Amino acid sequence: MTIRExxxxxxxxxxxVSRYFNGxxxxxxxxxxxxxxxxxxxxxxxxxxxxxxxxxSGQIGxxxxxxxxxxxSHIMSGIADRTRETKYILILGxxxxxxxxxxxxxxxxxRNKVEGIILMGTVMTPALRSAMEECPVPIVVTGQNFSGVPxxxxxxxxxxxxxxxxxxxKGRRNIAYIGVTEEDAAAGRERRRGVEAAINSFEGGxxxxxxxxxxxxxxxxxxxxxxxxxxxxxxxxxxxxSDFIALGAMSAIREAGKQIxxxxxxxxxxxxxxxxxARPQLTSVHLYYKQCGIEAMETLIQFIEKNGKNIPVRQIxxxxxxxxxxxx
Amino acid sequence: MTIRExxxxxxxxxxxVSRYFNGxxxxxxxxxxxxxxxxxxxxxxxxxxxxxxxxxSGQIGxxxxxxxxxxxSHIMSGIADRTRETKYILILGxxxxxxxxxxxxxxxxxRNKVEGIILMGTVMTPALRSAMEECPVPIVVTGQNFSGVPxxxxxxxxxxxxxxxxxxxKGRRNIAYIGVTEEDAAAGRERRRGVEAAINSFEGGxxxxxxxxxxxxxxxxxxxxxxxxxxxxxxxxxxxxSDFIALGAMSAIREAGKQIxxxxxxxxxxxxxxxxxARPQLTSVHLYYKQCGIEAMETLIQFIEKNGKNIPVRQIxxxxxxxxxxxx
DNA sequence: ATTGTGATTGAAATCGTTTGCACTAAATAT
DNA sequence: ATATTTAGTGCAAACGATTTCAATCACAAT
Numbered sequence: 001m002t003i004r005e006x007x008x009x010x011x012x013x014x015x016x017v018s019r020y021f022n023g024x025x026x027x028x029x030x031x032x033x034x035x036x037x038x039x040x041x042x043x044x045x046x047x048x049x050x051x052x053x054x055x056x057s058g059q060i061g062x063x064x065x066x067x068x069x070x071x072x073s074h075i076m077s078g079i080a081d082r083t084r085e086t087k088y089i090l091i092l093g094x095x096x097x098x099x100x101x102x103x104x105x106x107x108x109x110x111r112n113k114v115e116g117i118i119l120m121g122t123v124m125t126p127a128l129r130s131a132m133e134e135c136p137v138p139i140v141v142t143g144q145n146f147s148g149v150p151x152x153x154x155x156x157x158x159x160x161x162x163x164x165x166x167x168x169x170k171g172r173r174n175i176a177y178i179g180v181t182e183e184d185a186a187a188g189r190e191r192r193r194g195v196e197a198a199i200n201s202f203e204g205g206x207x208x209x210x211x212x213x214x215x216x217x218x219x220x221x222x223x224x225x226x227x228x229x230x231x232x233x234x235x236x237x238x239x240x241x242s243d244f245i246a247l248g249a250m251s252a253i254r255e256a257g258k259q260i261x262x263x264x265x266x267x268x269x270x271x272x273x274x275x276x277x278a279r280p281q282l283t284s285v286h287l288y289y290k291q292c293g294i295e296a297m298e299t300l301i302q303f304i305e306k307n308g309k310n311i312p313v314r315q316i317x318x319x320x321x322x323x324x325x326x327x328x
Numbered sequence: 329m330t331i332r333e334x335x336x337x338x339x340x341x342x343x344x345v346s347r348y349f350n351g352x353x354x355x356x357x358x359x360x361x362x363x364x365x366x367x368x369x370x371x372x373x374x375x376x377x378x379x380x381x382x383x384x385s386g387q388i389g390x391x392x393x394x395x396x397x398x399x400x401s402h403i404m405s406g407i408a409d410r411t412r413e414t415k416y417i418l419i420l421g422x423x424x425x426x427x428x429x430x431x432x433x434x435x436x437x438x439r440n441k442v443e444g445i446i447l448m449g450t451v452m453t454p455a456l457r458s459a460m461e462e463c464p465v466p467i468v469v470t471g472q473n474f475s476g477v478p479x480x481x482x483x484x485x486x487x488x489x490x491x492x493x494x495x496x497x498k499g500r501r502n503i504a505y506i507g508v509t510e511e512d513a514a515a516g517r518e519r520r521r522g523v524e525a526a527i528n529s530f531e532g533g534x535x536x537x538x539x540x541x542x543x544x545x546x547x548x549x550x551x552x553x554x555x556x557x558x559x560x561x562x563x564x565x566x567x568x569x570s571d572f573i574a575l576g577a578m579s580a581i582r583e584a585g586k587q588i589x590x591x592x593x594x595x596x597x598x599x600x601x602x603x604x605x606a607r608p609q610l611t612s613v614h615l616y617y618k619q620c621g622i623e624a625m626e627t628l629i630q631f632i633e634k635n636g637k638n639i640p641v642r643q644i645x646x647x648x649x650x651x652x653x654x655x656x
Numbered sequence: 657a658t659t660g661t662g663a664t665t666g667a668a669a670t671c672g673t674t675t676g677c678a679c680t681a682a683a684t685a686t
Numbered sequence: 687a688t689a690t691t692t693a694g695t696g697c698a699a700a701c702g703a704t705t706t707c708a709a710t711c712a713c714a715a716t
Contacts (some may be wrong), residue, residue, distance in 0.1 A: 002702055013666040018704055025664055044439045048385065049702035051376035052671045062420075067408060068401035076395045080422035084429075089440065092390075092420040094408035101412075111372045112417065218601070247605045273546070274602040277575045330672055341696045346674055353694055377672035380701045 001043045010037035021045055051113055060300065061109035061117040063093045063102060070243075070272050071289050072120055075142050078293020079118060086301060088115070099123070103131040110135055116300045118293075121146060121153075123183040138303040142296045144186050145315060150303065152296045152316045156186050156269075159285045159320040160194025163267055164239055166322060168202050172237030172265055175199065176228045177211045178221060178249060179241045187216075191241045191269065210235070214245050221248025229256050236264055243268035243275055243284055250278060250327070266327045280326030288318045329371045338365035349373055379441055388628065389437035389445040391421045391430060398571075398600050399617050400448055403470055406621020407446060414629060416443070427451065431459040438463055444628045446621075449474060449481075451511040466631040470624045472514045473643060478631065480624045480644045484514050484597075487613045487648040488522025491595055492567055495656060496530050500565030500593055503527065504556045505539045506549060506577060507569045515544075519569045519597065538563070542573050549576025557584045564592055571596035571603055571612055578606060578655070594655045608654030616646045 007014045010033045019026045020034040037043075051057045062079060064072050083090055091114055093105035102119070109117055116137050121144030132139050132149065141151035167175065177195045182188040192211065199209050210232055214220040221240060228235055229252065238253075240246035246268030250260060258264050260280055268275070271286035299314050335342045338361045347354045348362040365371075379385045390407060392400050411418055419442055421433035430447070437445055444465050449472030460467050460477065469479035495503065505523045510516040520539065527537050538560055542548040549568060556563055557580065566581075568574035574596030578588060586592050588608055596603070599614035627642050 003704095004702080014703080015666055015705080016664090019665095022704075024705090027664065030664090044435075046380075046702055047440045048376045048379040049671090050704075052374075052380050052673090052702080053704045055671080057376065067395070067404045068398070070396070073396035073401050077422065080395060080420070081424065084422075084424075089436065090420045090422075092408070092418045094405065094412075094418075096409065096412075107372075108417065112375045218605070274605050277546070277602050278605050279607045331674095332672080342673080343675080343696055344694090347695095350674075352675085353692095355694060358694085374672050377701090378674075380672080380703085381674045383701080 001041055003043075003045060006034070006037050006041055006043045009041065010034045018045075055113070057113040057115055058088050059091050059112065059114045060088045060297075061091045061093060061105070061112075061114040063095060063105045063109075063117065063119045065095050065097050065120060065122055067092075067094050071143070071270060071287070074289035075120060075293040075296070078290035078295075079297050080293075081290070082294045082297035086297075088301075097122075099125060099128065103127060106131050106135055106139070110137060116140070116304050118142060118296050118300060121151070121186070123181075124185065138300060140296045140300045140303070142292050144184075145317070148313060150299055150314050152292050152299060152318065153186060154287045154292070155317050155320055156190035157194040157197070159269060159287070159322075160191045160239065161198045162194075163269070163283075163285055163322055164195045164198035165202070166324070167237045167239065167265060167267060167328060168198065168204065168207065170265065170328065173205060174208045174232065174234045175210075175237045175239060176225075176232070176235045177209060177239050177241075178214050178224050178228075178245050179211060180214060180216060180245075187241055195239055208232075214241075216242060216244060218244045218248035218251075221245030222252045223248075225249035225252035226256075229253070229258075238264060238266040240266070240268045243270040243272040243282060246282055246284070246327075247272075247274060247278055250282070260327055271321075271323055275323075275325065278327075283325045283328035284323050286321040286323050288320070292318055329369055331371075331373060334362070334365050334369055334371045337369065338362045346373075383441070385441040385443055386416050387419050387440065387442045388416045388625075389419045389421060389433070389440070389442040391423060391433045391437075391445065391447045393423050393425050393430075393448060393450055395420075395422050399471070399598060399615070402617035403448060403621040403624070406618035406623075407625050408621075409618070410622045410625035414625075416629075425450075427453060427456065431455060434459050434463055434467070438465060444468070444632050446470060446624050446628060449479070449514070451509075452513065466628060468624045468628045468631070470620050472512075473645070476641060478627055478642050480620050480627060480646065481514060482615045482620070483645050483648055484518035485522040485525070487597060487615070487650075488519045488567065489526045490522075491597070491611075491613055491650055492523045492526035493530070494650060494652070495565045495567065495593060495595060496526065496532065496535065498593065498656065501533060502536045502560065502562045503538075503565045503567060504553075504560070504563045505537060505567050505569075506542050506552050506556075506573050507539060508542060508544060508573075510541075515569055523567055536560075542569075544570055544572060546572045546576035546579075549573030550580045551576075553577035553580035554584075557581070557586075566592060566594040568594070568596045571598040571600040571610060574610055574612070574655075575600075575602060575606055578610070588655050599649075599651055603651075603653065606655075611653045611656035612651050614649040614651050616648070620646055 003014045003017045007017045012030050095101040117139045119141050121141040124146050145153050179192045180188050199207050212224045214224040267283040269285040271284045275282040275284050331342045331345045335345045340358050344358050423429040445467045447469050449469040452474050473481050507520045508516050527535050540552045542552040595611040597613040599612045603610040603612050
């Protein structure tokens, strides 16, 4: 079924039918006739022909490291929500944590004529930066503050600073921090800096800090906590760079026969739904993941509609909420 | 940059360049020249022009109710994994549980010339069935056994039957079942039937069963469990239609001052990662979600390549593993 | 009666590929 | 030596929309 056939049935020219769909000048008379023919045939214009002619695809690409993952899937959900209110459709690329694939997807999406890309950021490499610079379509990054690039991210630094401050104010003085790789600027560097800032600026007495680096998993958190408990027996507070890690660390603490929070208090970040399942319930920081997705989409759409011109790079930092539960 | 320009640079005809990419007859000489020109210009053929001409888009649509959700995101992850090994790209439609949107997406994807669709099934309505029948591209359903439609799903019935049997064999005789709406054939009807089958065929003595229906959430599980505890004080075993529900129910049991599993044992299904976070750890049934996604993609590709002709409808039922933990 | 105005209208060009076809030249079979 | 295949080649016609442009028409103003 083509626009020509519909035109024939309605007794008008193809141009008229096109105008019917895209809103050019059209008499009421023909509008009616076309409407009838369209309803009768169930005709819908071919998207690819439209792309060909106009160069606009109505497609937006999303690149995500892992689609299962509390944070990414919530961001995704925000993106999908906002997308639904628009004319755009979503193309998904899942890298499974492979950095080369990230770049491949940018190029593949470019070839598919997406109008914009949302990249859920993890680590920024030089190769990625140049791929982004070469990319002719706008890219918005989530979860990371990549300099010079539009992005929507969380206030990881202050979230961790305040969280740590909260722990210090409850009298804990021998803090352990279980972080993640510094390659991840947001979850790695910023969060660690937040913890350190809180400790360095604390004026209520002497405080010690031991830091270790873990993977993004519960099991890794457990292992690292075991190490810490073996090394420094006086640890009385643990801050973790993710809830996964924290929940694993809780197991280790319990296995070592210590009470939470009596002997050791602990907190994570991410406000995972499992936090309230754990006993004691885990104190955490709520990050606005879904909102992050919505704002990213918003930013991208603005970029696309304004053709990326005369519009300053927008970097949005979202706030956070400390959710105090039993573990602190 | 078009195929024509590259052809000019390489000093050949556009046809030759096309054949270079798609593998028609081509002399080694020209192949070299074209390769050089392509590398030099970084040319990649326009996808939409290709779609226009061939009618094949290389796109596969995925319709998902909620992208965050342990089960759906794992299926999605399987789909993405398998897709990566193919020439296809993924288009995502997230319905947020809206059934009308499910149908809208089928039509929208059809318009976008996807070559096939994977639909993560929840409830099959007459409207959905007719939308699927009218759809000219193949559709594979996951998680549900829709009659006459290719699908990949789990053996919900036997999973629950065996799980319940396991509980009975540990001496529990007053079973409560917290299910979900029967509209969902897999999670609702099949799982309930499995529980009932185990109880009806049990020959080791008298067994009682009380059933209630909950939502798919932890909070709902907690509320329903409170009801049950109020109603029948002798309940000594609880089976839940999801891990979420079970984890919520555990809270209620604990709040009522009962011990798990001493007073009441409990089990769920889904093998969520939070099961091992909970105390006691929750017994559950592992379902092969990721594999489900992989097989769905596999089935769909076969359908597409064979043009959907002369190929019997494939309905794949995947097995399960009962993961016995502390709560049983 | 003539001209000007503004709204409709359809013919035709265009977007960037793929592919059927006709054709050549070389290789093989008769 | 001739006939037949075979591989390689480029021309030109699609694919199905949008959009420019010139033509048409009704109507008002001169």
